[in-house]
Amino acid sequence: MAMSTSESAIPLEQQARLVEKSKRFASYQAVKDHLVASYTRIGIGSGSTVVYVVEAIAALGPGVTSNMKFYPTGAQSEELIEAAGLTLQFINKLPAGQLLDVAFDGADEVDDDLNLIKGGGACLWQEKIVATSAKRFVCVADFRKLSPRLGTNWKKGIPIEVLPMAAPRVLDELKQMGSHNPRIRPGLPGKAGAIVTDNGLWIIDAPFTPLHLPKDSSESGIQAGNGDNGVWTVDALADRLIKIPGVAEIGLFYGKNGLQVESGGQKPVAAYFGMADGTVEVKSDMG
Numbered sequence: 043m044a045m046s047t048s049e050s051a052i053p054l055e056q057q058a059r060l061v062e063k064s065k066r067f068a069s070y071q072a073v074k075d076h077l078v079a080s081y082t083r084i085g086i087g088s089g090s091t092v093v094y095v096v097e098a099i100a101a102l103g104p105g106v107t108s109n110m111k112f113y114p115t116g117a118q119s120e121e122l123i124e125a126a127g128l129t130l131q132f133i134n135k136l137p138a139g140q141l142l143d144v145a146f147d148g149a150d151e152v153d154d155d156l157n158l159i160k161g162g163g164a165c166l167w168q169e170k171i172v173a174t175s176a177k178r179f180v181c182v183a184d185f186r187k188l189s190p191r192l193g194t195n196w197k198k199g200i201p202i203e204v205l206p207m208a209a210p211r212v213l214d215e216l217k218q219m220g221s222h223n224p225r226i227r228p229g230l231p232g233k234a235g236a237i238v239t240d241n242g243l244w245i246i247d248a249p250f251t252p253l254h255l256p257k258d259s260s261e262s263g264i265q266a267g268n269g270d271n272g273v274w275t276v277d278a279l280a281d282r283l284i285k286i287p288g289v290a291e292i293g294l295f296y297g298k299n300g301l302q303v304e305s306g307g308q309k310p311v312a313a314y315f316g317m318a319d320g321t322v323e324v325k326s327d328m329g
């Protein structure tokens with residue numbers, strides 16, 4: 043959901059404050075609803091919204107958090123966890139057959155079925171590993187991320203983590219699939235050349251026409267949603283993108299959630315949106 047006309051009339055500095063406030067409210071509410079004192083393993087995502095998640099958790103005090111271990115999704119969240127005085131643990135130390143109790147993370151866009159675009163901060167691969175290692179993945183965002191279909195508000199494209207040597211071939215393939223002007227993400231202003239992820243890889247941002255939900259496939263004019271006439275459903279596109287040689291991971295989180303499949307799923311069980319009016323809107327799928 044982009045800023046409404048009345049919101050965009052607000053001075054920029056005030057708009058930024060409104061967005062920060064909404065991220066904070068959503069984060070505190072999500073932590074209140076989903077962090078249970080008996081939990082011991084918590085995933086912490088990346089981005090600017092998760093900063094407030096960590097703040098909300100740390101505010102509970104050592105009485106609640108001292109038995110908890112916090113699993114990061116990259117260098118930024120590792121620093122956040124340590125700076126908050128919480129106990130850091132890494133996902134490769136999670137015993138086989140075990141899952142995190144809950145994981146919190148932000149998103150760049152969330153559709154009506156809780157499919158997500160993630161990777162705006164270039165951390166998508168580790169984010170997907172942590173999210174799918176959790177029984178409950180909870181998404182936290184501000185009102186700008188709320189959208190009926192992915193690609194409506196987030197126009198930069200679907201972030202795709204790629205092996206650098208494969209980037210030209212991946213770009214060719216994306217164009218053939220109907221992506222409009224896919225691009226290797228630049229590292230500027232901080233770094234000349236391509237941005238390099240925590241995994242030493244590159245990111246390609248691939249814009250597509252807004253993605254239909256799988257349930258839209260039966261609508262007239264939308265065949266299988268497999269790219270014919272440039273129309274893709276989230277699932278068909280994701281299934282296709284992940285198969286391109288050289289693609290390590292994609293920033294579409296789709297399919298099922300952790301409560302629907304034993305080994306964890308990619309979609310959140312709930313998404314919390316801080317709204318411009320100070321309320322928090324919750325969309326959930328606990329089934």
Ligand SMILES: O=C(CO)[C@H](O)[C@H](O)COP(=O)(O)O
Binds near residue numbers: 092147149161165166
């Ligand atoms: O996927 C991500 C990083 O790769 C972030 O969760 C996403 O970009 C949202 O970030 P923010 O909370 O700053 O809006």
